[in-house]
Amino acid sequence: MIPVELHPGAATDVGLVREVNEDAYLVAPPVFVVADGMGGHDHGDVASRIVVEEFGKLAEQGYDAARGAEAVAATLVAAQLRIAEYDAEHGDPSERPTSSSGSTVVAALLVEQEDGPRWLLANVGDSRIYRFTDGVLDQVSVDHSIVQELIDAGRISPSAAAEHPERHVITRALGGTASGEADYFLLPLVSAERLLLCSDGVSGMIDDAEIARILGEHEDPRDAADQLVGAAVAAGGRDNATAVVVDVVGLGDDTPYDSDAQRVSLEQKLGALP
Amino acid sequence: MSEMSTSSGWSYQAGSWFAVFGPQVTVLLPESERERVIRVWATVDEGGGFDQVLDGLLATGLSSLPGFVLLGAEGGPTRVLLRGADVTVVLATGDGEVALDGSASATWVEQSVDGVTGVRIEVGADSSDDVHFPITTGLVRVGRVDRPAVASGAAGVVEPETAEEVEAAVGETPPVFEAQAEPVGAAGPVAEAEPSDDAAVALPGTDVVGADAPIPVVTPSAEPAPMDVPAADLPADVPADDAPADDVPADDAPAADPGLDLQPTEQMPPVSPDTSLAASELELPPPLGADPLTDPMPPQEPAPSNWVTPWDPPAETAAPPVPEDAPAPEAAPVEEPAVEEPAPEASVPDAPAADEPPAPAYPPPPVDGPSTPPPLGIGSWEPVGGFPPPPPAPDTDHDGLTVGGADHGQVPPPPGIPGQPPAPPVTQPVANLMISDGQNVVVDRVILIGRAPEARRFSSTEQPLLVSVPSRLHEISATHVEVRPGTGADHGSAVVTDMGSTNGTVLVQPGLGPEDLKPGIAVQLIPGAIINLGDGITIQVTRP
Numbered sequence: 031m032i033p034v035e036l037h038p039g040a041a042t043d044v045g046l047v048r049e050v051n052e053d054a055y056l057v058a059p060p061v062f063v064v065a066d067g068m069g070g071h072d073h074g075d076v077a078s079r080i081v082v083e084e085f086g087k088l089a090e091q092g093y094d095a096a097r098g099a100e101a102v103a104a105t106l107v108a109a110q111l112r113i114a115e116y117d118a119e120h121g122d123p124s125e126r127p128t129s130s131s132g133s134t135v136v137a138a139l140l141v142e143q144e145d146g147p148r149w150l151l152a153n154v155g156d157s158r159i160y161r162f163t164d165g166v167l168d169q170v171s172v173d174h175s176i177v178q179e180l181i182d183a184g185r186i187s188p189s190a191a192a193e194h195p196e197r198h199v200i201t202r203a204l205g206g207t208a209s210g211e212a213d214y215f216l217l218p219l220v221s222a223e224r225l226l227l228c229s230d231g232v233s234g235m236i237d238d239a240e241i242a243r244i245l246g247e248h249e250d251p252r253d254a255a256d257q258l259v260g261a262a263v264a265a266g267g268r269d270n271a272t273a274v275v276v277d278v279v280g281l282g283d284d285t286p287y288d289s290d291a292q293r294v295s296l297e298q299k300l301g302a303l304p
Numbered sequence: 305m306s307e308m309s310t311s312s313g314w315s316y317q318a319g320s321w322f323a324v325f326g327p328q329v330t331v332l333l334p335e336s337e338r339e340r341v342i343r344v345w346a347t348v349d350e351g352g353g354f355d356q357v358l359d360g361l362l363a364t365g366l367s368s369l370p371g372f373v374l375l376g377a378e379g380g381p382t383r384v385l386l387r388g389a390d391v392t393v394v395l396a397t398g399d400g401e402v403a404l405d406g407s408a409s410a411t412w413v414e415q416s417v418d419g420v421t422g423v424r425i426e427v428g429a430d431s432s433d434d435v436h437f438p439i440t441t442g443l444v445r446v447g448r449v450d451r452p453a454v455a456s457g458a459a460g461v462v463e464p465e466t467a468e469e470v471e472a473a474v475g476e477t478p479p480v481f482e483a484q485a486e487p488v489g490a491a492g493p494v495a496e497a498e499p500s501d502d503a504a505v506a507l508p509g510t511d512v513v514g515a516d517a518p519i520p521v522v523t524p525s526a527e528p529a530p531m532d533v534p535a536a537d538l539p540a541d542v543p544a545d546d547a548p549a550d551d552v553p554a555d556d557a558p559a560a561d562p563g564l565d566l567q568p569t570e571q572m573p574p575v576s577p578d579t580s581l582a583a584s585e586l587e588l589p590p591p592l593g594a595d596p597l598t599d600p601m602p603p604q605e606p607a608p609s610n611w612v613t614p615w616d617p618p619a620e621t622a623a624p625p626v627p628e629d630a631p632a633p634e635a636a637p638v639e640e641p642a643v644e645e646p647a648p649e650a651s652v653p654d655a656p657a658a659d660e661p662p663a664p665a666y667p668p669p670p671v672d673g674p675s676t677p678p679p680l681g682i683g684s685w686e687p688v689g690g691f692p693p694p695p696p697a698p699d700t701d702h703d704g705l706t707v708g709g710a711d712h713g714q715v716p717p718p719p720g721i722p723g724q725p726p727a728p729p730v731t732q733p734v735a736n737l738m739i740s741d742g743q744n745v746v747v748d749r750v751i752l753i754g755r756a757p758e759a760r761r762f763s764s765t766e767q768p769l770l771v772s773v774p775s776r777l778h779e780i781s782a783t784h785v786e787v788r789p790g791t792g793a794d795h796g797s798a799v800v801t802d803m804g805s806t807n808g809t810v811l812v813q814p815g816l817g818p819e820d821l822k823p824g825i826a827v828q829l830i831p832g833a834i835i836n837l838g839d840g841i842t843i844q845v846t847r848p
Contacts, residue, residue: 103764145743145772172761190364193343216752216759216770221782 034140034147034219035280036060039252041259045231046267053229053272054078054133058089060140062274066157066229067133068203073120077113077133077205084109085137098141098150099214106135106154106204106212113205132205135212136171136227138276140219149222151215156200158233159215160241161222167242170215170222174202192237198230224251225276228258231269235262251275315436315454319447321427325439327351329376331361332427332446334388337369345443354383371406373425382420387412388427396422423451730767731789733848735798735829740842741773747787747798753843754784754803779838781805785821787835787843790828798845799826800835810836 036059044051052067052074065081067074084105093101117131134155141150151159153171156178161168172178176199177191191197204210224245233241236258244261248254255273262271314325322341324331326348333341340361347360354376361372371388384404386393391406395417404413426448436454437444735747745751750768752759755775759768773780783803790799802809802821809821814832821827829835835843 097767099762099764099767143770148770170760193363195339195342211763213761214759214764214766215761216768218756218758218770218772221756221758 034278036140037251037277037279038062038274039250039255039276040272040274041252041255042270042272043231043259043263043267045263045270048270050075051270052078053231053270054082055227055272055274056082056085056089057274058086061085061089061137062139062225062227062276063135063137064157064227064229064272064274065133065135065204066155066231066270066272067131073116073131074133076116077131080112080116081109081133081135081204084112085135088139093139095140095142095147098139099152102137102139102150102152102212102214106152106210109133109135110204110210117205132203132208134200134203134229138225138227141216143216147219149215149217149219149225151217151225152212153215154210154212155203156198157227157229160226160228160238161217162224162226162242162245163221164223165242165246167238167245169238170217172213173200174213175200192234197234219278223278224254225278226254226258227274227276229270229272231267231271232258232262232273234269235265235267235271245275251277313453314439314449314451316439316444316446316449317434317436318445319428321446322443323446323449324348324443325441325449326357327441328353328378329357329374330449331357331375332373332391332425332449333361333369334371334427337372340364340369341443349441349443353378358385366411371427372412373406373427375423375425377420381416381418382423383414383416384423385412385414390426390428392426394424395420396424423449425449730765734789734796735787735831736846736848737787738844738846739771739773740840740844743771743773745769745771746848747789748848750786750788752783752786752803753837754782754805755780757783759783773837773841775837775839775841777839779807780841781807784837785809785835787829790826794826794828798829800829801826805837807838809838812836 038057038059040055040057042051042053042055054063054065054067054075056063063082063085065078067076067078087108088101088105113131113133134157135152136154136157136159137152138159139150140147142148151170153159154174156173156175157171158169158173159171161170176196177186177194179201180186180194181188181191186194200208202209202211226241226245236244240261241258244257245254248257252275255275258273258275259271262273314330316323320335322333322335322337324333324341324345328351329348331341331344331348333344343363344357344360347357352360354374357376358374361374362369366387369387371391372386373391373393374385375393376383382395384393384395386404386406387409389407393404393406395402395404395415397417397419398421399419402415402417404415406413428447436450438453730749733746733748737743737745737747737751737753739745739753745753750759750762750766751771752768753771753773755778756772757770759770762768773784781803784805786801786803787798788801789795790797800809800811800821802823802825804823811819811821811827811829812834813819813830818836819827829845831845831847833845835845837843
């Protein structure tokens with residue numbers, strides 16, 4: 031595997047309205063996850079935590095880098111089972127089936143293919159994965175939501191989606207009765223110098239232009255994550271906001287100067303260098 | 305009485321239009337603009353200013369909006385925008401009236417007027433009811449709105465004994481009757497002695513609730529109005545007592561603005577402490593405001609039940625606050641000192657709200673009038689009944705916003721190329737690709753070839769393979785072509801699809817001339833075929 035350095039940064043905030051932060055994230059290179067819990071008797075935080083724990087095991091135990099999607103699928107199944115178990119133990123049987131807790135998930139992990147490492151991305155629900163390359167922000171994941179389906183069907187414009195009354199209704203989730211099937215994406219590393227994984231508390235509060243501006247202004251991924259979450263809270267903070275920013279450093283594509291510059295900046299920030 | 309008045313006291317008559325009364329501005333929209341109403345309501349209710357609301361109103365363009373009225377003052381002259389046929393606004397000032405007609409302009413009519421003392425807005429072809437309901441903020445169906453609030457016979461009437469109770473509680477006997485006396489005169493300044501107003505006063509409201517009681521999210525605070533309605537048998541008597549003392553001729557009305565402004569507003573509170581409480585509290589953050597759990601997002605919550613969970617039976621969330629029964633009118637609310645009303649709210653702990661739908665635990669006070677309720681005010685859901693409505697579906701709540709839609713919606717569109725069968729998972733090798741840069745790839749799954757290929761929206765069983773090829777001149781697109789095992793008629797062989805490449809793909813099949821691939825159209829590959837991507841990269845197809 032080509033040696034690749036990943037520089038992550040992450041931030042989360044409960045926001046201004048919610049009492050509990052039901053978002054969870056994992057930064058365990060080369061595995062990165064954001065999960066946005068929902069529902070059932072404020073057990074959403076449990077659901078998202080389960081998801082993150084399962085991915086933590088994946089990162090800890092390692093995985094067959096050539097069969098990443100299968101590994102992720104198995105992880106998602108495990109998470110779904112655990113959420114269902116938790117629901118069975120703690121849920122109120124008299125509740126409707128939709129009362130079960132659940133979680134979205136976006137995950138990014140490195141996998142190996144014949145000619146080098148790639149990003150394998152997985153998405154269930156309406157948390158998002160963006161890539162930011164050469165100053166251009168590109169939403170990679172496709173929301174599993176009612177409004178996304180309406181957009182795909184050409185019935186509403188993407189700009190109308192932000193105001194659509196059903197914009198918070200998702201069609202897939204881990205846990206509950208919704209489908210937990212993930213969409214997968216494979217990206218060459220060079221096409222994703224910087225990845226952003228975020229909950230809808232970020233992408234729903236600030237628009238893509240603002241996200242791009244913040245990602246462009248902050249070279250350090252930790253700063254970028256902080257600023258994204260800060261901006262989402264400043265914009266109203268109606269939801270838990272979580273952002274994980276991952277920079278890919280040390281690719282052949284990078285000039286040594288760039289790589290050095292980024293490393294130096296990190297070390298300077300840590301105080302290791304003057 | 306004057307101290308209780310507010311400058312934002314409105315009254316409305318039921319109709320087909322929506323009216324949103326906010327702290328800063330008032331917006332009226334036609335029946336067809338329900339979606340827009342919902343959006344605008346959030347802005348208006350949060351105290352959005354004139355320009356902010358206008359922006360929201362026109363966010364999707366003017367042409368799609370058949371009519372509207374936007375009115376606001378914001379400390380300066382009263383500004384009004386109106387558009388559409390059957391839309392008229394009359395602004396009363398000390399110098400007379402300014403009448404505006406929405407159909408007078410193809411775009412809209414705008415006017416700023418200083419010193420406005422009264423406003424009357426009529427929308428829709430008919431104003432069906434004669435009853436004026438007081439409102440401070442909220443969302444209702446209207447045919448006409450007035451400011452200051454016009455007392456209708458219904459709104460202004462109180463049964464004597466009830467009135468006395470109220471007075472006892474409030475300690476303001478005179479205002480009650482005074483207020484009742486005023487309506488006739490008060491209607492004048494606004495409506496300038498329009499006969500219909502008098503008729504409204506004289507006629508008890510019988511058909512208050514249009515069939516279209518609009519949006520099913522309502523709370524008890526909306527009910528004071530209905531309960532007053534039926535008791536409309538007094539206007540003739542009561543005014544007679546006090547009218548002489550305080551009667552204001554209609555002609556003088558405009559000049560008597562302060563008084564008039566106060567009186568009509570005043571007459572609402574005495575009628576029912578509940579109403580006054582509602583009116584005053586609506587102006588303020590609800591007592592629960594400090595509790596993020598029970599009061600998370602005011603603009604979102606009162607939305608129609610299908611706002612968040614269209615598949616949920618609306619009854620679960622919307623119905624409870626609207627009691628169908630009609631207990632003794634007024635008795636319940638009046639006997640409960642208004643002061644106590646907020647108490648239950650304040651003591652509502654977080655836990656119950658989170659653990660169960662609060663509505664059943666806090667049944668709204670059974671104060672409904674004998675008849676069906678009038679058009680209900682969304683905005684008035686907040687405080688009076690002592691409890692805000694639950695989030696529409698607390699149990700599918702997702703950070704308060706996102707909800708899972710298990711059984712909702714269609715199956716998401718299959719990933720891959722639209723119009724083609726989904727790519728099969730890994731299969732037996734059906735072909736071998738010899739790429740001119742030396743790579744050799746077996747086609748037993750989806751293969752994506754390009755300068756920096758990407759695979760999007762595939763399932764965990766698909767396991768696509770990304771094959772990068774060099775392209776010094778960037779003639780090859782990032783994801784240029786896809787080769788995968790064919791299905792159906794193509795079963796057993798490979799098919800190639802141009803993925804919308806910039807410079808196209810040329811296919812040469814054995815015995816055939818070169819063929820430009822059409823983006824998104826799969827073509828079966830015969831062993832011996834050659835795929836040319838440009839930039840010197842060709843792919844030869846061989847048997848596996």
